[in-house]
Amino acid sequence: MEYPKHLFAPTRSAALAHLESFIKFAAVQDATQRDAHSAGQPHVSMLSPYLRHRIVTEEQVIAALQQSHGTASEPFVTEILSRAYWKGWLQMRPKVWRDTQSGVIAGLRRLETDRDLSATYEAAVDGRTGIAGFDHWARALRDGGYLHNHQRLNFASIWIFTLHLPWELGADHFMRHLLDGDPASNTLSWRWVAGLHVPGQAFLATPDAIARQSGGLHLPQGLAQTSVAVQGGVTPPAGPCPQGGAWDHKLPTALLLHEEDLSPDWLLEAGLRPLGTAFLLAPSGRSPQPVSAVITDFLRGAVRDCADRLSSDIGPYHKPFIGRGAVDALVTWAIQTEAMQVITPFAPVGPVASLLDSLDTRLAAENIRLIRAMRPYDAAAWPLATDDFARFRAAVRGLI
Numbered sequence: 001m002e003y004p005k006h007l008f009a010p011t012r013s014a015a016l017a018h019l020e021s022f023i024k025f026a027a028v029q030d031a032t033q034r035d036a037h038s039a040g041q042p043h044v045s046m047l048s049p050y051l052r053h054r055i056v057t058e059e060q061v062i063a064a065l066q067q068s069h070g071t072a073s074e075p076f077v078t079e080i081l082s083r084a085y086w087k088g089w090l091q092m093r094p095k096v097w098r099d100t101q102s103g104v105i106a107g108l109r110r111l112e113t114d115r116d117l118s119a120t121y122e123a124a125v126d127g128r129t130g131i132a133g134f135d136h137w138a139r140a141l142r143d144g145g146y147l148h149n150h151q152r153l154n155f156a157s158i159w160i161f162t163l164h165l166p167w168e169l170g171a172d173h174f175m176r177h178l179l180d181g182d183p184a185s186n187t188l189s190w191r192w193v194a195g196l197h198v199p200g201q202a203f204l205a206t207p208d209a210i211a212r213q214s215g216g217l218h219l220p221q222g223l224a225q226t227s228v229a230v231q232g233g234v235t236p237p238a239g240p241c242p243q244g245g246a247w248d249h250k251l252p253t254a255l256l257l258h259e260e261d262l263s264p265d266w267l268l269e270a271g272l273r274p275l276g277t278a279f280l281l282a283p284s285g286r287s288p289q290p291v292s293a294v295i296t297d298f299l300r301g302a303v304r305d306c307a308d309r310l311s312s313d314i315g316p317y318h319k320p321f322i323g324r325g326a327v328d329a330l331v332t333w334a335i336q337t338e339a340m341q342v343i344t345p346f347a348p349v350g351p352v353a354s355l356l357d358s359l360d361t362r363l364a365a366e367n368i369r370l371i372r373a374m375r376p377y378d379a380a381a382w383p384l385a386t387d388d389f390a391r392f393r394a395a396v397r398g399l400i
């Protein structure tokens with residue numbers, strides 16, 4: 001099944017339309033149906049590009065599901081909670097993201113010198129391996145920026161165990177093409193498939209499962225029969241979970257929005273009336289290689305939609321600062337607003353957070369505070385991701 005671009009219009013109203021049509025199905029689904037993805041029916045929500053950038057939030061989706069279906073919505077609420085699990089887990093182990101980035105660079109260097117590896121890599125990303133299913137998903141990913149969870153699992157497993165490509169390059173390829181490409185969900189899912197998240201527990205794709213999940217469309221031959229443990233990727237112990245900053249309601253304030261969170265409604269409802277608003281986008285930080293135009297177009301559209309939607313509440317707003325020079329330009333913008341503090345939604349581990357670290361230092365030199373406001377949902381859920389998902393789910397249950 002191909003997923004055409006128009007399925008993901010970068011607007012809040014498109015996100016709510018996805019949610020509405022999914023809600024009609026949510027209660028009658030069970031886990032088996034979620035696995036099917038060839039019948040062209042919405043067994044999954046396809047909300048991930050919206051949740052990823054918080055065009056709609058997890059809380060909104062959970063509340064809507066619970067309101068419509070009560071306890072019957074639990075399997076899907078559990079899926080949505082996985083996002084907070086991976087986010088919290090990485091937040092307490094940021095080294096895993098840095099190590100993965102180093103692994104990508106090392107993998108790209110290997111491609112320069114190892115011709116066989118390079119040929120396999122090129123065939124994999126272009127969808128020319130001859131492996132049924134895999135090639136189809138590779139092309140769907142490049143064209144539409146979305147794959148079903150099972151397609152992702154099978155793709156990653158074949159990449160690692162059949163094609164023997166470095167897992168970091170696969171994770172990087174996803175980050176360059178997925179509309180929902182996320183440092184936490186993506187990196188940690190690839191690690192999970194590789195058997196690094198739970199040592200010894202890798203995910204092995206099988207022809208039977210792929211045939212079943214695709215309604216008989218794909219029956220791949222020659223897949224690896226065993227998963228040879230991937231080396232490296234030692235899991236560091238959980239460090240402290242960061243906390244958000246508190247803002248001073250009396251100080252003149254500017255608002256900085258970014259691709260990690262385009263729903264600042266909770267800040268506006270708490271009384272924030274910014275002197276001005278800027279947007280920061282950092283798609284090029286997702287990968288050392290160029291990132292798909294499908295992603296950058298989506299992000300630019302999402303920013304436009306956010307600015308239009310909130311134009312009466314966010315003061316004069318600036319077109320997005322993007323790429324190199326964004327930090328310098330943001331410092332100039334902040335000074336021009338005459339704000340004494342800049343509030344920004346807390347950005348989890350990833351390229352936006354790195355830029356905010358630099359911005360923090362630069363603004364401090366101008367006597368302007370950068371306040372990273374953390375949503376109560378994140379503040380409550382993330383610290384619970386110290387261990388495995390089962391424990392997280394049990395602990396987080398009381399919160400929702």
Ligand SMILES: Cc1cc2nc3c(=O)[nH]c(=O)nc-3n(C[C@H](O)[C@H](O)[C@H](O)COP(=O)(O)OP(=O)(O)OC[C@H]3O[C@@H](n4cnc5c(N)ncnc54)[C@H](O)[C@@H]3O)c2cc1C
Pocket residue numbers: 043044045046047048049051052079080081082083086147148149150152153156174178180181182183185186187189190193
């Ligand atoms: C190798 C691999 C890479 C992945 N990379 C990403 C990624 O970069 N970004 C991303 O959001 N998800 C990623 N996932 C998780 C999952 O595949 C997608 O969230 C899901 O397929 C998105 O489609 P959906 O919105 O229709 O999901 P639904 O099944 O409708 O789930 C609803 C929402 O719950 C969340 N969710 C569901 N399953 C997971 C999961 N296993 N992990 C984290 N969140 C989940 C997502 O926000 C999703 O939108 C990855 C999974 C694998 C195996």
